[in-house]
Amino acid sequence: MSITSDEVNFLVYRYLQESGFSHSAFTFGIESHISQSNINGTLVPPAALISILQKGLQYVEAEISINEDGTVFDGRPIESLSLIDAVMPDVVQTRQQAFREKLAQQQAAAAAAAAAAAAAAAAATTAAPAAVSQQNPPKNGEATVNGEENGAHAINNHSKPMEIDGDVEIPPSKATVLRGHESEVFICAWNPVSDLLASGSGDSTARIWNLNENSNGGSTQLVLRHCIREGGHDVPSNKDVTSLDWNSDGTLLATGSYDGFARIWTEDGNLASTLGQHKGPIFALKWNKKGNYILSAGVDKNEVNAIKWDPSGMLLASCSDDMTLKIWSMKQDTCVHDLQAHSKEIYTIKWSPTGPATSNPNSSIMLAR
Numbered sequence: 324m325s326i327t328s329d330e331v332n333f334l335v336y337r338y339l340q341e342s343g344f345s346h347s348a349f350t351f352g353i354e355s356h357i358s359q360s361n362i363n364g365t366l367v368p369p370a371a372l373i374s375i376l377q378k379g380l381q382y383v384e385a386e387i388s389i390n391e392d393g394t395v396f397d398g399r400p401i402e403s404l405s406l407i408d409a410v411m412p413d414v415v416q417t418r419q420q421a422f423r424e425k426l427a428q429q430q431a432a433a434a435a436a437a438a439a440a441a442a443a444a445a446a447a448t449t450a451a452p453a454a455v456s457q458q459n460p461p462k463n464g465e466a467t468v469n470g471e472e473n474g475a476h477a478i479n480n481h482s483k484p485m486e487i488d489g490d491v492e493i494p495p496s497k498a499t500v501l502r503g504h505e506s507e508v509f510i511c512a513w514n515p516v517s518d519l520l521a522s523g524s525g526d527s528t529a530r531i532w533n534l535n536e537n538s539n540g541g542s543t544q545l546v547l548r549h550c551i552r553e554g555g556h557d558v559p560s561n562k563d564v565t566s567l568d569w570n571s572d573g574t575l576l577a578t579g580s581y582d583g584f585a586r587i588w589t590e591d592g593n594l595a596s597t598l599g600q601h602k603g604p605i606f607a608l609k610w611n612k613k614g615n616y617i618l619s620a621g622v623d624k625n626e627v628n629a630i631k632w633d634p635s636g637m638l639l640a641s642c643s644d645d646m647t648l649k650i651w652s653m654k655q656d657t658c659v660h661d662l663q664a665h666s667k668e669i670y671t672i673k674w675s676p677t678g679p680a681t682s683n684p685n686s687s688i689m690l691a692r
Contacts, residue, residue, distance in 0.1 A: 328355075330362065332351075332355040332357060332360075333357060333362045333367070334371055334372040334375070335351065335355075335372065336348055336352050336355065336357050337364070337367060337525075338371075338373070339351060340563075345606065346628060346670065349604060349606055349622055350622075352622075353603060353604070353622050358582070358583075358603075358604060364506065364525050364527075364561060364563065365505055365506050365527060367506075376406060379409070380409050383409040384409075387418050499534070501530075501532050501544070503546070504522065504526055506524050506526040507524060508523070508524045509523050509524060509525065509565055510523045510564075510566060510567055512567050512568060512576075513569075514569050514590070515569055515571060515572070515573050516572060517590075518533065518535040519531055519532065519533060519534070519573070520532045520534055521567050521569065521576050522567075525563045527549045527559050527560050527561050527562055527563070527564065528547060528564065529588070530546055531544065531545040531547065531576065545591065547578065547586075547588050547592055549562070549580050549582065549586065551582060551584070560580060562581035562604075563580065563581045564578055564579070564581075565579055565580060565581055565606045565607075566579040566605065567579070567608075568609050568610055570614035571612055571614045572614060573590065574590055575588065575590070575610075575614070576588045576589075577608050577610060577619075579606065579607065579608045579621070580604075580605060581604040582604075583599065583601040583602065583603055583604060583605060584597055584598065584599045584601070584605070585598040585599075585601070585605055585608055585617070586598070598619070602621075603622040604621055604622050605619050605620070606622070607619070607620040607627070608620070609631075609632065611632050612636040613636055616636075616653065618639060620641065627641050627642070627643045627644075628643060628644065628669065628670045628671070629642050629669075631673060631674055633674045634676065634678060635678070635679045636680070638651065638659070639651040639653075640672050640674065640690055641672075642669035642670065642671070643668070644668045646663065646666065646667060646668060646669065647661055647663050647669070648661075648662040648669055648672060648690070649662070672691065674688065674690055674691075675691070677689065
């Protein structure tokens with residue numbers, strides 16, 4: 324058996340992703356250098372960490388249930404063993420002793436019950452002739468139970484089946500299941516003008532699903548494979564597709580990947596452009612309202628947690644783990660404002676529906692964080 328720190332770190336990273344702790348997952352991934360490991364994430368099944376922990380817990384419970392001579396106790400543990408209990412030797416030893424004592428009590432009680440039953444049977448045998456002489460004999464040699472022929476009375480008491488609630492099943496006409504991804508699906512986005520749904524997954528692909536055609540019973544999907552260039556050939560990046568966004572007219576789809584590349588695809592699944600300026604994973608990207616700019620955020624130094632265009636599409640706000648909120652303009656490379664008031668990380672921001680390009684153009688625009 325061999326366990327490496329890379330393997331443990333990858334399982335923890337995947338668990339954080341699956342549990343919805345996206346910011347923690349990205350931070351942990353950077354600090355543990357997940358992107359530099361040789362683990363193929365597409366081969367790791369969902370809930371892998373939980374699965375191996377459950378197996379370990381079952382092994383400890385099996386240890387508690389086995390005698391020192393290797394024989395197995397005939398019984399179940401007194402109560403379920405928690406994960407924390409399983410790693411505490413004193414708790415395990417206490418459970419083993421309690422289990423043995425309970426089984427000893429059960430065995431003693433069973434022995435006493437057997438002795439009492441034997442005594443009662445002996446007494447009944449002695450009194451049986453007198454009892455039989457006072458009753459009508461059974462017909463045709465049939466045995467009686469509780470005074471009823473063939474034990475019919477006893478059986479009829481339990482002939483009515485127990486009422487069990489049936490399974491609640493959603494009719495197939497009310498749900499559509501899209502199958503194709505080989506790993507977790509992290510994000511989905513509807514096309515703003517047509518019945519197309521884009522999805523991004525841990526299998527290093529994005530997919531475009533045509534829900535209009537799916538109404539006939541089939542599922543039409545375009546597979547957008549995220550590859551990198553190695554040795555003059557395109558090979559799968561084996562990195563998660565973490566973010567995606569359609570432009571306003573639904574003709575272009577932008578995707579961001581843990582391999583540090585942003586990619587732009589046409590609605591028919593062709594790769595239009597690859598943007599590789601990031602030095603770390605990309606976890607958010609967004610088109611502006613006009614569709615002539617695309618913004619991407621990644622973990623190059625400090626993790627950028629959220630990005631928002633203002634209603635006019637000329638100003639951009641970003642918040643980060645460095646406890647700052649910055650406002651950017653498309654007219655310059657440096658930020659217009661650097662707001663430093665928070666004492667911890669900032670995770671979300673939102674522009675007010677006021678100012679230019681809104682229904683309240685005469686009101687001042689504000690930014691909430």
